[in-house]
Amino acid sequence: MEADGKFCAICQTAVEAEHAATNCPECAAPYHTECWDENGGCGVYGCAQVPKTEHRASLEIPVSYWGQEHKNCPVCQSQIMAAAVRCRVCGTSFGSARPQDTNEFQEQAARSARAPGLKKRVGWMFALCVVPFTSPFATIVGAIWYRMRRREIAALPALYSALSKIALIVGFGQMLIALIVMLAMSLR
Numbered sequence: 001m002e003a004d005g006k007f008c009a010i011c012q013t014a015v016e017a018e019h020a021a022t023n024c025p026e027c028a029a030p031y032h033t034e035c036w037d038e039n040g041g042c043g044v045y046g047c048a049q050v051p052k053t054e055h056r057a058s059l060e061i062p063v064s065y066w067g068q069e070h071k072n073c074p075v076c077q078s079q080i081m082a083a084a085v086r087c088r089v090c091g092t093s094f095g096s097a098r099p100q101d102t103n104e105f106q107e108q109a110a111r112s113a114r115a116p117g118l119k120k121r122v123g124w125m126f127a128l129c130v131v132p133f134t135s136p137f138a139t140i141v142g143a144i145w146y147r148m149r150r151r152e153i154a155a156l157p158a159l160y161s162a163l164s165k166i167a168l169i170v171g172f173g174q175m176l177i178a179l180i181v182m183l184a185m186s187l188r
Helices: 033-039 102-130 135-155 158-186
Strands: 021-023 030-032 070-072 079-081
Touching (some): 021 033, 030 033, 102 135, 135 158
Antiparallel strands (some): 021 030, 070 079
16 A cells, blocks of 8 residues: 555554555555554544444552552451442541541541531631721631631631631731821821
């Protein structure tokens, strides 16, 4: 076959006259015969001669963690698969397949339980720091509260950390403006 000056869609090199060449019977794309045979068909997207793909499950390798196929459940200590996100014995669900010890799991569960209340408090702090009337008190209390819980707030979605920082900046800005206005009024 004459395919001089054309590129093989599989290996992306020129198909020279001295190479054994094959053209796709459907789209007429040129290939090295070796590339066509190795691929099992055409390499052009949408062509009917494209080889059938293997299903993902047949390609997957069993998941393991640190070379182990099993891990201990942090609650009941039963042996479960390393990729499990739920214990088949006690029914405990995990946030990830990463193995955790009991203390780490309990800390994560406690943080997850406190998260809704923490999110609500961040919202209230933002609202109270933005309102000029409540801003001075809310900013001072909010700054102390934020300093004590900044690690927990950082574990929440980034929105809550940003809201608390914006609230404190706006609150301190309003306090500074109020102080400047009061000084200007007293100098009159």
